[in-house]
Amino acid sequence: DLIPGSRTRRFSVSSRCTTVMPAWVIDTYGNNDVLRFTKNASFPVINYPNEVIVKVFAAGLNPLDVSMRGGHGAATLSMKRDPLNIKQTGSEFPLVLGRDVSGVIMECGLDVKYFRERDEVWAAIPPWKQGSLAEFVVLSGNEVSHKPKSLSHTEAAAIPFVAMTAWSALVNTGGLSKDNCAKKRILILGGSGGVGTFSIQMLKAWGAHVTVTCSQNAEQFLRGLGADHVVDYTAGPVEEPLSALEKFDLILDNVGGDTERWALNLLKPWSGAKYVTLVTPFLQNTDRLGIADGMMQTAATVATKALKHLVKGVHYRWGLFAPSGPALDEVREMVDAGQIRPVVEETFSFSQVPQAFEKMEKGHARGKTVVQIKDQY
């Protein structure tokens, strides 16, 4: 896209020649009061040849943003940002939150082959990187994917982070794929939030039989997304109706708490059945005990639990978000084929970011919270 005979790119952005940009940042961990709007956040720079700068049109929020605002995972994420521990405590500030982005490529590093300036893209942003509540974000090219053509940016920003969490849990850890799901019985504990609503649709597209738990008022909504069987967890101990059902090949746990006490008994024993939980104490351990002891505690916990359940013939696993452009490419195809639709619960403007966080904190999600950014300045 170079204008012939010149080195000027035909791409206009609001502050192309400046070194600052508008963003919501935090300068310390805390409650909603720590969110601060600034027009002077540092403009992202390409440090590695495989990186791209994306102009953000819409950002998605996740429960992780709310907990990161409060300092959850600070120790581990600081280590990931600064493995040699060269920088001082607090060097992550000002920190930009926001884990989903849909937007347009503004600049590519020299080794980037798959994208060009002005391509429309979407991505899930790893928690150790600066987020999408800003005019621009820098990402590695292999974390980014071309956005589905059938979605607006606002709709697209509802998918990547929950999709990559569900993909990591169900595909990488759970071993599911579009070719081996037919007739498998899957149970999703907590079906009505971001991860649940995405997972139901992907598993139904792959031919699985999907049972979900949710509160009663979400039943019709989840049936509309394709859920075959819905169990209301507010009507009494949910393990009772669930244990009356045929046993499951895989359980995805989005709820945690006491679910581990009973959920593994719902799996088919000695058949490779897996329980994958997304609610893990990994970041809590490292926050509480420090990196070394926290990691040891984490390894000991997961190994003990895996062994305890293995002797009963079922597999216990932790699911962890993993960014992947190629996996997002596969999700894009499913979206453009009409198999997966975005579930946007509420959309906020860029000036309403604190309200968006407040809403997230109330819980009871019915899909995703998205912030529209592009049209705000």
Ligand SMILES: NC(=O)c1ccc[n+]([C@@H]2O[C@H](COP(=O)([O-])OP(=O)(O)OC[C@H]3O[C@@H](n4cnc5c(N)ncnc54)[C@H](OP(=O)(O)O)[C@@H]3O)[C@@H](O)[C@H]2O)c1
């Ligand atoms: N390990 C990782 O890398 C990773 C990555 C992403 C997310 N996560 C975790 O995965 C979980 C799900 O994420 P999300 O984005 O889908 O969260 P979300 O959008 O906030 O949804 C959570 C849903 O669970 C429902 N719920 C609450 N208690 C329940 C119960 N006892 N039984 C059934 N449903 C219940 C809530 O609705 P009601 O309260 O109305 O029922 C809500 O719809 C969160 O705990 C999140 O922290 C982990």
